[in-house]
Every structure is written in structure tokens, then in C-alpha cells.
Amino acid sequence: MEGKSLRVYNTDRTFFSKITNTITKLLIPTKVGINGVLISIKRNSLLKAYENFALSSNLEEEKKETLSRKYEDVYTLYLDSIDKNIIDSVYKKVKSNTATDFEKDALSRYYLIVHLKENDYTEYKYRKQKYLLELDYQTVLDSEKEKLTQKYKKFYCYKMENIYKGILKYYSIKLADNLTLVAKDEIYNKIFATLEEYIVNILPLKFKDNTSELYKEIIGEYEGFEKYTVGKLDQNEIIEKNMILLGISRRLFTHSLPLMVAEQCYIKLLKDVRSLIVDTRIIKKQERAYSLLIKLIEEYNMKLLSTKVYWDKPKLRQEYRKFWDKYKQLEYLKSEDEEKYLKEKEILFITNDLKQVLKNENKYFKIIKFYKNRLVKLGVMREFKNSCTTYVGTYLKQRVH
Numbered sequence: 342m343e344g345k346s347l348r349v350y351n352t353d354r355t356f357f358s359k360i361t362n363t364i365t366k367l368l369i370p371t372k373v374g375i376n377g378v379l380i381s382i383k384r385n386s387l388l389k390a391y392e393n394f395a396l397s398s399n400l401e402e403e404k405k406e407t408l409s410r411k412y413e414d415v416y417t418l419y420l421d422s423i424d425k426n427i428i429d430s431v432y433k434k435v436k437s438n439t440a441t442d443f444e445k446d447a448l449s450r451y452y453l454i455v456h457l458k459e460n461d462y463t464e465y466k467y468r469k470q471k472y473l474l475e476l477d478y479q480t481v482l483d484s485e486k487e488k489l490t491q492k493y494k495k496f497y498c499y500k501m502e503n504i505y506k507g508i509l510k511y512y513s514i515k516l517a518d519n520l521t522l523v524a525k526d527e528i529y530n531k532i533f534a535t536l537e538e539y540i541v542n543i544l545p546l547k548f549k550d551n552t553s554e555l556y557k558e559i560i561g562e563y564e565g566f567e568k569y570t571v572g573k574l575d576q577n578e579i580i581e582k583n584m585i586l587l588g589i590s591r592r593l594f595t596h597s598l599p600l601m602v603a604e605q606c607y608i609k610l611l612k613d614v615r616s617l618i619v620d621t622r623i624i625k626k627q628e629r630a631y632s633l634l635i636k637l638i639e640e641y642n643m644k645l646l647s648t649k650v651y652w653d654k655p656k657l658r659q660e661y662r663k664f665w666d667k668y669k670q671l672e673y674l675k676s677e678d679e680e681k682y683l684k685e686k687e688i689l690f691i692t693n694d695l696k697q698v699l700k701n702e703n704k705y706f707k708i709i710k711f712y713k714n715r716l717v718k719l720g721v722m723r724e725f726k727n728s729c730t731t732y733v734g735t736y737l738k739q740r741v742h
Contacts, residue, residue: 395499
């Protein structure tokens with residue numbers, strides 16, 4: 342070319358090459374290509390349908406039902422468009438090794454959720470919706486369009502809360518099945534993990550736009566939970582974090598996580614902290630675990646048992662009333678003599694828990710011994726030596742007048 346004095350053009354800068362590149366981007370499914378356009382259209386339709394649905398509470402039942410049905414239909418089409426984008430676009434980019442780390446992670450999470458479909462369709466249904474919404478919410482945030490972000494956030498909080506409630510309700514139902522101890526522990530861990538996901542990802546969004554008394558009360562508990570979201574946690578801290586999660590759940594998920602299930606979760610935590618006390622040989626760690634036990638017993642009684650209406654056996658209800666009356670009687674000491682109040686409260690809690698574990702003495706013999714030693718230190722019990730003295734001699738039977 343140079344020898345024949347021909348001019349050389351940079352083809353990347355010509356008008357026709359720019360048109361070709363633009364068409365190629367639209368035809369090949371990418372994040373900013375045709376799938377992105379379709380998602381954007383479906384998203385706008387969804388937000389409009391959601392606004393109409395949200396304002397339908399004062400309308401006639403028939404109109405309300407129509408708007409609700411339209412909203413659900415548009416929502417389904419919207420999720421399908423995001424799903425199609427993952428299959429068409431992200432999968433091809435990962436396969437051709439052109440995907441970003443975010444896209445690779447998104448695809449791996451997607452297949453983990455799809456894998457649930459074979460064994461647990463209900464959990465798959467909720468988890469997939471949750472995943473697709475999280476993915477598009479991130480896309481909306483990246484767009485940096487303030488008006489769109491505010492509109493989408495309202496829908497996102499509403500829908501995600503319903504999804505989390507559905508997941509927790511499903512786990513609650515599963516706990517009623519005849520499960521092994523290992524399977525039950527797995528469900529408990531899933532409940533705690535789901536509560537943590539909601540409190541980390543959704544609750545902060547609701548704090549910003551909600552001024553109700555309920556959320557004002559929860560803020561204090563949420564701030565206590567935040568310190569457990571960073572760094573590696575030991576077993577004591579994990580139990581304490583789960584205790585705070587349960588406490589918040591009693592305000593937010595009273596129907597999705599019924600009292601009976603929440604009670605089972607508290608009992609599970611009590612078993613864990615008892616095991617932690619007797620298994621550790623380091624005195625400092627044992628004292629930390631024991632302090633957590635006292636705190637957990639108080640939370641369990643204050644936030645759950647005190648609100649319990651239905652009891653399986655009337656005798657258990659009467660026993661709890663006696664305990665509760667004693668606990669309330671200690672309140673006057675709180676302002677007068679805090680040290681004595683803490684001591685008397687500890688005695689009450691340990692004595693009451695000792696009664697519970699004595700029902701299964703073979704299983705809890707280690708913690709029973711620990712409780713008894715603790716009560717001896719508190720001056721409530723006396724320790725007698727396991728020995729006796731015998732005397733050798735002759736004993737005569739005499740009549741006593």
C-alpha cells in the first residue's frame with residue numbers, strides 16, 4: 342500500500358465501522374445489548390403496575406383484583422427477561438472467557454440455585470426470585486439514575502420482604518416433619534442465615550424511608566447486631582449473634598416464624614451454649630459462655646415465654662407463672678442494690694434451668710455438675726463430702742421409759 346501511495350484509514354474510526362459495531366453489540370446478547378433493553382422495558386412496566394397495585398387498597402374489590410393480577414403477570418415477565426439474560430448473555434461470556442469476576446460469580450450462584458430444583462422446588466422458587474431481583478437491583482444502582490433507583494427501591498423492599506417471609510414460613514413447616522437431629526440442625530442454620538441476609542441487605546433500606554415506632558425500636562437491636570458482621574467470629578459470638586437475630590425476628594416475622602418455631606430456635610441456642618460451657622477448658626472462655634447463658638435465658642423468657650398464650654400442659658404454665666412472679670419481684674432491687682439484683686437473678690435463672698436439665702440427667706450430667714458448683718459458690722447449696730465415718734463396737738437394745 343505504501344509503495345503504491347494509497348492512503349491508510351483506521352477502520353475503527355470510520356462511520357460504517359461504528360454502525361457495524363453498534364449493530365453487533367445489539368445482536369450479540371450482552372449486559373448493554375438487546376437483553377438489557379428488554380429488561381429495562383419490562384422493569385418500567387413492572388414499576389408502573391406496582392404503583393397502581395400499591396394504590397389499590399381503597400378501590401373496589403374487583404378493580405383491586407384486576408390490578409393485582411396484572412402486577413403479578415408483569416412481574417413474571419420481568420423475571421423471565423432477567424433469567425433469559427443470564428442464559429443468553431452471561432453464560433456465553435463465561436464460556437468465551439470474556440466475563441468479569443462479577444458475571445462469573447453471578448453465574449455460579451445461579452447454578453447453585455438451579456440445583457435446588459430437583460430436591461426442593463419450593464425453596465428453589467423463592468431463592469431464584471430473590472437472586473434475580475438482587476441482580477437487577479445492582480444493575481439499577483450502577484445506572485446512577487436517582488429517580489429510577491428510588492422507584493425501584495420501594496418495589497424491591499416490598500417484594501423482598503414477602504420472599505423472605507415465604508422462605509421462613511417454608512422452613513417453619515419443614516421443622517414440623519419427622520426429621521433427624523442433623524436435618525433439624527440444618528434447618529435451624531438456614532433460618533439464622535436467612536434472618537441475617539434480611540437484616541444485612543433489606544432492613545437498612547427500610548430504615549431510611551420508615552419512621553414508624555416499630556423500626557425506631559429495632560434500630561437499637563440492629564446496632565448491637567452490626568458488630569458481628571465484621572471479622573471472624575468464635576462460637577460464643579455466633580450464638581450471641583443468632584440470639585440477636587431471633588430477638589429482631591420476634592418483631593418482624595411473627596407470622597412467618599411462629600412462636601413455636603422461634604421457641605425451638607431458642608432451645609437450640611440454649612443447648613449450644615450449655616455445650617460450650619462444659620466443653621471449654623479455658624476459664625476465661627467458660628466465664629464468657631456462662632455470661633451469655635444468663636443473657637440468653639433472660640431473652641428467651643422476656644421475648645418469647647412471657648408472650649406465650651398456648652401451653653401444651655397446664656402444669657408447665659403454672660410453673661412458668663411462679664418463675665415469672667419471682668423474676669418481677671426482683672425488679673425493685675435493680676435501682677436499690679444492683680449487685681444483689683444481679684446475684685438473685687443469676688440464682689433464679691440457674692435454679693430454673695437446673696430443673697429443666699435434670700429431666701434428662703444422663704444427657705446433661707456435665708452441665709448439672711457445673712450448675713450445682715455455681716450455686717454452691719452463690720451460697721444457695723451446700724457441698725457434702727461423699728464419705729462417712731464408721732465406729733467398731735457393740736450396740737445393745739435398751740428399753741427407754
